[in-house]
Amino acid sequence: MLFKTTLSLLALATAALGHMQISYPCPRYSPHCATRPTLPPGESIDYNLSSPIGSNGTILAPICHHNTPWPQVNEVWTAGQSLTVKFYPSGTTHSGGHCEFSISYDGGNTFVVLNQQLKYCFFDGPPSQGGTDSVRSYTFNLPANLPGTDHAVFAFTWVNAVGNREFYNQCADVAIKGSAGSYTGKKVTIANYGPGYPVIPEFLGNYNTGLEYYTSNTTSVTVTGPGYSG
Template sequence: MQIKSTWAFVLFAMVRSHVFVGKPAPFHWDSQVTKLIMPLNGDPNYQGPGWGQQPFPCKGYHRDVTYHKAYATWYTGSTVTFQIYDSTNTTGASMHEPGAAHSGGSCQASFSYDNGETWIVVQSWEGNCVRVRKGQEGKLTNSYDINQSYSFDIPDSLPGGDAVIFAWTWLNSSGNREFYMSCSPIRLIAARSLTKIPSGYPMYIANLQEDPETPDSQHPIWSRCYVPQNVWIRYPPRYKGINPPIVADPLPESSQIRYLDLGDDGGLCGSDNKERSIFKVPLLEHVQASFESSGLLIFHNIMHLTALLASLNVLAATPSTKMLNSMPSS
């Protein structure tokens, strides 16, 4: 019994020690931390609506207008810093040990000016993101480094905006194939730029099922937008971002992790590829879960019907789409 209890405690700590952006404050910052740290792939440790694959982008949290107040003001042309938290809600030395660093990986910082419809990558970190404990780079490890603050320059060519979304996305190296995304509302003030229309590189998306109800192997997009285990990826040029990527130190020959240069995919894995099902069907699951949690079970069959229409590529033409997307989150 003691062994079982001890293992349960270790498992409890491990499944709750993934990460999210704690500063600037994310959408749904006061939600269950298990929801904040959950990858877009969902959390198999929980059952029921709301725990399966999450909608891209931002798990749908950005659609909740009650969380649109920006808790941070950033300026173009300046250097800004964000911090990674885990389920302890703290960064650095207070994070779980060993935690779930997944041997690092690669990550990106992006902005959206149109409530998540399009994304512009500003900065990529290629390798050791999140940072593993010093001395364990290149090893299979779940130990975090005490420094989980990440800084980057905001180009002064970008426009400002009062309702900009900052997103941090992470492709972990070891463990389950997952895609993490944490989003925060910010106010961005343009110091010099007079442009009103932002332009840049789309976000790279991988390790998400094309359709959660269908085996991965049946999806060509899944097979091409997939990062194997135990690698630190170098993003294809079309996704690297406005700034030059921040590249981790070279790995020793004895390393258990290796760098992987991703080839060009023709835009298949980009955030601007709206033909991917991950931009459609999973959102309905998210909305359905919100309705069901409020006791409005009458929408259950409507959701199944709408998902069917989506699979026939007629969803965009149906009057119900606008209604569903305009409903406030509960």
């Protein structure tokens, strides 16, 4: 029993010292959330959610780390509300990079972007100009015309500025209160994730590196929801 307990503590410590992981909303199979739904049958807690899902052109894990969603959503949001996404305070930020927050209405096949934090994600300004590694939450408004649904997939994605060319991603299962309808926006950027995806090189101090995949060389997508009143 002592041996198993020690292994569990080591796993938690490793996760805390890894890369960046959202703490709110609770990502799929997280060991850290204050409250979380019951795990799907046959699944287990994932102590490596902060690890990349892609690295140097190799796919290491599926989008969201896990294909099977929580059986129940962990958060219910309302279209138009202010949302604060939170991260655990410890973790390696690789000198920033490009981050996006997006949502899917078809089980994680199509994600439309809700918010971007480009160049200096996790920093309060350019590192070369004294920006500090101190940002651990982002607040933005959900679109007022975001359609309602009883189960959507919310995603955090990140391409790091420094280090191996990696792609980070975690997902949470949420409901959106709102009317039936559709929403059109930018398709989420996926890079450094194997064949068929763009490779964004190490920034080497140039924070415009790969920016075109987020601002100009992009695709629009439309998501639809049946409506949900809670």
